[in-house]
Amino acid sequence: MIVNIDQNLCTGCGICGDICPRHILEIITRNDEKKVIVSPERSHLCLKCGHCVAVCPGSCIKVVGLKSEEFIPIKESGIHSDQLLSLLSQRRSIRRYKDKPIPRDKIHQIVKAAHMAPTGTASKSTGIIVIDKPQILSAFSEHIYKIYEDLEKNLKNPIARFFIKRQIGKKKYRSLLDFVMPGMHWYIHWYKQGKSNEILRDCPALMLFHSPIFEPMGSENCLVSAFHAIMMAQVVGIGTCFNDLIPPACNMVPEIRKLLDLPEDREIYSSITMGYSKYRFNQNPQRRLAEFRYID
Ligand SMILES: Cc1cc2nc3c(=O)[nH]c(=O)nc-3n(C[C@H](O)[C@H](O)[C@H](O)COP(=O)(O)O)c2cc1C
Incomplete structure (x- = not known):
C-alpha cells in the first residue's frame, strides 16, 4: 500500500481525507470507532503530495517514498503583505x-x-x-x-x-x-x-x-x-x-x-x-492587468 495509516494512533478525525486531492482516504466506523482507511478502489490515484502526512494531528500516516525527515515544520513566515508586494513590484x-x-x-x-x-x-x-x-x-x-x-x-x-x-x-x-x-x-x-x-x-x-x-x-x-x-x-x-x-x-x-x-x-x-545587474533601476512603471472584476 502506498499510504499506510497506523490504526492504533488514528482517531478518525478525517482531516487527511478532507484535504486529499485524489480522495483516496475514507472514514469508516469499526467497533463504534471512527477510523480512516485507504480506499481500495482509489489507492492507486495517490499523487504522493504528502498533504495527509503533513496535516495529520497524530502523525499516524506514512506515504511510501516520502521520508519523515523530509518534512519540515511549518513556522509563521513573518512576511507582511506589503513586503511581498514591494518585492514583486x-x-x-x-x-x-x-x-x-x-x-x-x-x-x-x-x-x-x-x-x-x-x-x-x-x-x-x-x-x-x-x-x-x-x-x-x-x-x-x-x-x-x-x-x-x-x-x-x-x-x-x-x-x-x-x-x-x-x-x-x-x-x-x-x-x-x-x-x-x-x-x-x-x-x-x-x-x-x-x-x-x-x-x-x-x-x-x-x-x-x-x-x-x-x-x-x-x-x-x-x-x-x-x-x-x-x-x-x-x-x-x-x-x-x-x-x-x-x-x-x-x-x-x-x-x-x-x-x-x-x-x-x-x-x-x-x-x-x-x-549581478549592471545598472540600477530607480523607478518602475505601473504594471496593469487587462482587467480585474468580480461577477456579483
Ligand atoms: C513567460 C515569459 C517569457 C519571457 N521571455 C522573455 C524572453 O525570451 N526574452 C526577454 O528578454 N524577456 C522575456 N521575458 C521578460 C518580459 O519581456 C518582461 O517580463 C516584460 O517585458 C516586463 O518587464 P519586467 O519583467 O522588467 O517587469 C519573458 C517574461 C515571461 C513572463
Missing part, C-alpha cells in the same frame, strides 16, 4: 550583467526556492541544469547562434518554410516570423561582429528547467519553478530574465543536448539568464 527583467561570477552558494539558494514550486500532478520530475562556466556558456552560445542562423536561411526557402510551419504549428510559426526572427537577424549580426551576445547576454549563469516530454504539466511546472527561482534570485541580489529563445534550440540541437547531457525523454521548457 521591484522585480525587473535584468538583461545586462556585471562580469562577475555568482557564488554557488547563492545559486544553491535560488535552486532551493525553485525546488519548492508547486507542480501539476504533484510530480517531482522537474530538473534544473546550471551553466556557470564561461567557456561552456561560450560553446553553448555558438550552438544557439548556429541554429538560429540556419533557421533564418531556411525561412527564406518556401519548401523549408512549409515544413517548419507544419512542425511547430501556426501560432508558433507566426510568432517566429513576426516577433522572434526580425530581432534575431540583428542578434546574429552583432554576435558575428563580436559586438554583443543578445541571446545569452553574457550572463555569468544560465539556469535551465527541464521535464519529461510526457509529463502532463511539464512546461507549466518548469515555468512556475523558474519564477520561484527568479524571486529568490531577487532576494539574494541577483538579476534574472526569462529567455524563450534558448529552450527550443536546446531541444532541437543534438550537440546542445549532448553538452547538457539531457536525456532523450526530456526537454528544456524554461530558461533564465542570471547575474
Whole structure:
C-alpha cells in the first residue's frame, strides 16, 4: 500500500481525507470507532503530495517514498503583505550583467526556492541544469547562434518554410516570423561582429528547467519553478530574465543536448539568464492587468 495509516494512533478525525486531492482516504466506523482507511478502489490515484502526512494531528500516516525527515515544520513566515508586494513590484527583467561570477552558494539558494514550486500532478520530475562556466556558456552560445542562423536561411526557402510551419504549428510559426526572427537577424549580426551576445547576454549563469516530454504539466511546472527561482534570485541580489529563445534550440540541437547531457525523454521548457545587474533601476512603471472584476 502506498499510504499506510497506523490504526492504533488514528482517531478518525478525517482531516487527511478532507484535504486529499485524489480522495483516496475514507472514514469508516469499526467497533463504534471512527477510523480512516485507504480506499481500495482509489489507492492507486495517490499523487504522493504528502498533504495527509503533513496535516495529520497524530502523525499516524506514512506515504511510501516520502521520508519523515523530509518534512519540515511549518513556522509563521513573518512576511507582511506589503513586503511581498514591494518585492514583486521591484522585480525587473535584468538583461545586462556585471562580469562577475555568482557564488554557488547563492545559486544553491535560488535552486532551493525553485525546488519548492508547486507542480501539476504533484510530480517531482522537474530538473534544473546550471551553466556557470564561461567557456561552456561560450560553446553553448555558438550552438544557439548556429541554429538560429540556419533557421533564418531556411525561412527564406518556401519548401523549408512549409515544413517548419507544419512542425511547430501556426501560432508558433507566426510568432517566429513576426516577433522572434526580425530581432534575431540583428542578434546574429552583432554576435558575428563580436559586438554583443543578445541571446545569452553574457550572463555569468544560465539556469535551465527541464521535464519529461510526457509529463502532463511539464512546461507549466518548469515555468512556475523558474519564477520561484527568479524571486529568490531577487532576494539574494541577483538579476534574472526569462529567455524563450534558448529552450527550443536546446531541444532541437543534438550537440546542445549532448553538452547538457539531457536525456532523450526530456526537454528544456524554461530558461533564465542570471547575474549581478549592471545598472540600477530607480523607478518602475505601473504594471496593469487587462482587467480585474468580480461577477456579483
Ligand atoms: C513567460 C515569459 C517569457 C519571457 N521571455 C522573455 C524572453 O525570451 N526574452 C526577454 O528578454 N524577456 C522575456 N521575458 C521578460 C518580459 O519581456 C518582461 O517580463 C516584460 O517585458 C516586463 O518587464 P519586467 O519583467 O522588467 O517587469 C519573458 C517574461 C515571461 C513572463
